[in-house]
Amino acid sequence: xxxxxxxxxxxxxxxxxxxxxxxxxxxxxxxxxxxxxxxxxxxxxxxxxxxxxxxxxxxx
Amino acid sequence: xxxxxxxxxxxxxxxxxxxxxxxxxxxxxxxxxxxxxxxxxxxxxxxxxxxxxxxxxxxxxxxxxxxxxxxxxxxxxxxxxxxxxxxxxxxxxxxxxxxxxxxxxxxxxxxxxxxxxxxxxxxxxxxxxxxxxxxxxxxxxxxxxxxxxxxxxxxxxxxxxxxxxxxxxxxxxxxxxxxxxxxxxxxxxxxxxxxxxxxxxxxxxxxxxxxxxxxxxxxxxxxxxxxxxxxxxxxxxxxxxxxxxxxxxxxxxxxxxxxxxxxxxxxxxxxxxxxxxxxxxxxxxxxxxxxxxxxxxxxxxxxxxxxxxxxxx
Numbered sequence: 503x504x505x506x507x508x509x510x511x512x513x514x515x516x517x518x519x520x521x522x523x524x525x526x527x528x529x530x531x532x533x534x535x536x537x538x539x540x541x542x543x544x545x546x547x548x549x550x551x552x553x554x555x556x557x558x559x560x561x562x
Numbered sequence: 563x564x565x566x567x568x569x570x571x572x573x574x575x576x577x578x579x580x581x582x583x584x585x586x587x588x589x590x591x592x593x594x595x596x597x598x599x600x601x602x603x604x605x606x607x608x609x610x611x612x613x614x615x616x617x618x619x620x621x622x623x624x625x626x627x628x629x630x631x632x633x634x635x636x637x638x639x640x641x642x643x644x645x646x647x648x649x650x651x652x653x654x655x656x657x658x659x660x661x662x663x664x665x666x667x668x669x670x671x672x673x674x675x676x677x678x679x680x681x682x683x684x685x686x687x688x689x690x691x692x693x694x695x696x697x698x699x700x701x702x703x704x705x706x707x708x709x710x711x712x713x714x715x716x717x718x719x720x721x722x723x724x725x726x727x728x729x730x731x732x733x734x735x736x737x738x739x740x741x742x743x744x745x746x747x748x749x750x751x752x753x754x755x756x757x758x759x760x761x762x763x764x765x766x767x768x769x770x771x772x773x774x775x776x777x778x779x780x781x782x783x784x785x786x787x788x789x790x791x792x793x794x795x796x797x798x799x800x801x802x803x804x805x806x807x808x809x810x811x812x813x814x815x816x817x818x819x820x821x822x823x824x825x826x827x828x829x830x831x832x833x834x835x836x837x838x839x840x841x842x843x844x845x846x847x848x849x850x851x852x853x854x855x856x857x858x859x860x861x862x863x864x865x866x867x868x869x870x871x872x873x874x875x
Contacts, residue, residue: 511609515804526819528796529608549864559671 571854575651579874598752612800616782618758618772622749626779630721630748632779636676638713641778644676651675657831663829670849671769678773681745684757697737704736712736726750793818793829797840813837 520531530536568575622629635641639653647656649671656665685698701709711734719732728743728861748754778780783792791797798815801807817823817833826832848854857863864871 511605512607516609516612518788518801519790519800519802519804524589528790530800530804530807532789532804533799533809537809538808548862552869 565848570858572848573596573853579870584645594847599762608805609671611803611805616785618749618755618776619752621781622746623780626723626728626746626750627800628779630723630746632775633714633745634713634716634738636680636775637738637741638710638717639676639717640753641676643680643774643778649772657828659828659831660702661834672772676774676778679771680758681741683867684748684754685741685745687757688744688748694740697740700737701741706737716742731800779825794824813840 515532522529522531522534584852605790612817618629631785632641632855636644639645643650645653647654648668650664651670651674658664658666678816682698682701688694704712705795716730716735719735721730723729726747728746730742732739734743745754748757755772758775759766759769786797787795788800789802790800791802792861793815796812796819798818799808799811814833814837817836818829823829823833843850843853
């Protein structure tokens with residue numbers, strides 16, 4: 503049993519979910535966080551400089 | 563022979579600038595390594611949803627009266643399964659898209675006779691039950707109108723769960739009270755779960771019947787509602803507990819929240835049809851004039867490749 507418990511999640515998310523209500527729109531907090539993270543990743547992917555850019559400029 | 567005119571949406575201009583070496587295998591390997599580390603770390607931190615399976619035994623022990631009521635609905639043909647139509651039976655037309663009776667065209671591919679498969683046959687499989695066998699024989703010999711009269715009487719009676727038994731306050735329901743009580747006992751012992759999955763070949767992995775029976779209950783609907791999993795709660799994109807769900811299904815579930823889909827009996831096929839049209843539009847973007855020009859006119863690519871455009875302009 504202890505062996506199994508040692509593989510249990512450190513932060514289990516099994517408790518009843520939290521939801522955001524906005525008029526007839528309903529979204530879970532977990533989904534909202536994921537969507538915000540995806541948008542942030544998308545913006546970062548567009549705006550962050552390409553790796554190796556400085557090195558290429560120095561070599562020029 | 564005239565030269566074909568340059569179309570900025572379809573044709574790419576000849577590249578006249580310089581070239582840089584780029585190791586895409588290295589980038590792919592790094593991406594896979596990052597995903598692997600993220601997966602392991604997130605799995606250790608949060609695990610995954612682990613809701614205990616709901617069986618008919620669980621249901622009938624937690625809500626025996628709901629089980630008894632659902633059994634009555636299976637017998638009188640008013641349960642969701644009994645009245646569904648194709649692919650289970652011919653009780654209704656099923657989902658249709660305007661004049662197209664799609665469900666009916668598919669036909670009865672998974673035959674389910676709710677009364678026989680969920681109630682009568684499991685009860686007949688119980689060994690050493692002479693009193694029950696007698697009541698089942700009475701049921702089988704009765705005419706449809708007599709059966710309906712018994713079921714109506716049971717439906718009107720006050721039903722209680724007393725000392726582990728489902729008791730109905732009626733004397734005009736024929737064998738129905740005994741049948742429903744016996745099936746409830748069978749369900750509470752776990753025998754009904756087994757009876758509904760056996761008889762489908764060597765491997766007993768066909769859970770269609772117990773799942774349909776369970777889905778007819780108020781009990782399962784209540785649990786789904788509690789976990790925000792029903793259609794009117796954007797449930798298609800939700801997961802149990804606090805776990806993130808299928809957020810990419812937002813558009814699919816969105817249609818169920820607005821008219822006419824919200825109130826239509828054919829919402830499933832209407833939403834499916836609309837999503838097929840939208841998917842086709844997305845798939846055919848390169849061939850749709852105007853729409854295919856949006857990326858070029860939006861100029862997002864200039865932001866991504868801003869270093870290049872700063873150097874060349």
